[in-house]
Amino acid sequence: MNAPAHPTHWVPELAQRAIPEALLTALQTRFGAQYSQAMAVREQHGRDESAFSLPPPSAVVFAESTQDVADAVALAARHKAPVIPFGVGSSLEGHLLAIQGGISIDLGRMNQIVSINAEDLTVTVQPGVTRKALNDAVKSEGLFFPIDPGADASLGGMAATRASGTNAVRYGTMRENVLALEVVTASGEVIRTGTRARKSSAGYDLTRLMVGSEGTLGVMTELTLKLYPLPEGISAATCSFPTIEAAVRCVIQVIQMGIPIARCELIDAGTVRMVNTHSKLGLREEHMLLMEFHGSPASVKEQAETVQEIADEFEGHAFEWATTPEERTRLWTARHNAYFAAIQSKPGCRAISTDTCVPISKLADCLLDSVSEADASGLPYFLVGHVGDGNFHFGYLIDPDNGEERRVAEALNHQLVSRALTLGGTCTGEHGVGLHKMDFLLTETGSGGVDMMRAIKRALDPHNILNPGKIFTL
Incomplete structure (x- = not known):
């Protein structure tokens, strides 16, 4: 097993406080x-x-x-x-x-839909409502909430980490889809940020400050979110490619041509094998793009035909359509279960996950070099990506009790993040900083940026009681 000779980051020292x-x-x-x-x-x-x-x-x-x-x-x-x-x-x-x-x-018991305002395309929910529960509640109104991180996460958690997922290439992230919040501050005071209006210039944008703050500035107790009309036409397709590069080059051209694709996911051949085993599917075990198109039936047909023509230029083949809701659900459930399929492939393992995002023009350079390093290391891994917006995930599968495997995985992660930052990208496209990416945040934003974050944290939470030890240390 060849480990890159780079420093690794793991976890800060425990600084347990006495609880009276x-x-x-x-x-x-x-x-x-x-x-x-x-x-x-x-x-x-x-x-x-x-x-x-x-x-x-x-x-x-x-x-x-x-x-x-x-x-x-x-x-x-x-x-x-x-x-x-x-x-x-x-x-x-x-x-x-x-x-x-x-x-x-x-906050799981705070799981009520407070109000659905179908005419305004908004909904207000408690933080424990999950994304699936929300979509079940609004589908009778002909509406849906598009942010789909894979796991049936709570909407409070999704806002706290500024989550996104498979639909982000068309609908954006939680940052663009949270209009207002109710928040409990570090003193126990309840405040409100934002309104149901689609825009405002009233003072500091406290809603955007809280979204992505990972529980370090306040506890969200109510969220007002944007909803969208259910598309009249939806079609999903899979397409196989001889190489990862061909698949990625196809995606880049699709995005640069301005085709409004709703979802565009990359699954490498090894991960397809894991998904087939876990979900009992018969997908072709080649590098694959999983795509979805939203719009009128005519526009969906036009988008799909254009993408298929582009795929042909990059040796894409075995274009297969999933037009019924059941077929689409089966495909996307398999994609969302890729993480668990990978964990199951190596019993007892844990995954060191990566979460880089780069400008779409740099996607091939970043991804291909990282694949080469992962292959050379000998460590098993899975690879999936929301490649339509330049975001992809490696999961390096390690024995949690094997220090050498952990060191190799962290070294690979370090090289990947360093490459992404050099190419104008970020250390985390959607998972957040938490514990694992604190050193990378400092590299990405510089000490001045982190110091400004610390100043905000100290002002709003002077005793450092809100989820301390995350994002940065004080």
Whole structure:
């Protein structure tokens, strides 16, 4: 196994804070059955889908209302104890881990649709509503919410990490689709940011500040989101390619020609094999693009025909259509399960995931060099990407108890991120910084940028109780 000779980043030193018994007693008194110190509950709230293994929080509060969140944060603030918001635990970057100890606030029971305003194409929800639950609730209105990170994540968690996913090439990310928020601040105060209006010039854009803040500036307790009409016509297709380069060059031309493709996903041949095994499919085990087109039946047909002509120029073949909802759902479910298919392919493994995003013109350069390095390392991996917007993911599969495999994976990750930054890209297109990308954030933004973030954090959370130890250290 050949490891690149580069420094690696793993996890900062634990700096556990003492949690006063007085706080635990106060929380027990206030929340009763909504409070737990059971080890099984704490451990459930002390792990996510990342490769980190850290001690669990000291206790868990199951919030059922904004007032519950405000009271829990106010009590923690009185004792200067950390609080960590918890959605469904699908983070890949350690966002919900109690790096400094503290109290987990589970928002899963705050799962109500507050209001659907179909005429304005907006919806207001509590943070524990998941994306699938939201789409089930609004489809009868002929509407849908397009942000699709794969996992059935909570909308609060998606906003906190500025998530995106397969539809981002057409519909944008959570940044573009959150209009307003209700937020509990570090003192336990409840504030509102934004309105249901589609634009505003009223003061600082606090909504954008909170979206992507990863729970470090406030706890979101209500979100107002944009909705979109369900497309009249939808068609999905798969197309196979002899090389990854051919597939990527095809995507670049599709985007540069301005074709309004809704989804454009790359799955390399090795990952297709994993998906076939896991989801019991019979996809051709070659490098593949999985695409979807939205619009009127005529426009969908025109888009698809144009893309097929472009694919032909790059030796694309075996163009197969999935026109029924059942066929499309089966394909996209298989794509979303690629992570779990990969984990299943190496029993007991964990994945060191990457999340770089580069300008579309640099996609081939970044991706192909990274594939070569991963192949040379001998470490098993999976590769998928939202390549329509220049975002792709390697998952290096490691034995979590094998220090050498972990070192190789982190070194590969370091080289990939360094390459992406050199090409004008970012260390994280959608997963967020969390614990894993703090060093990379400093490289990307420079010390001045991180210092400005620290200044905002200190101003809004002077005792550093909101998800401390994430994004940067104080």
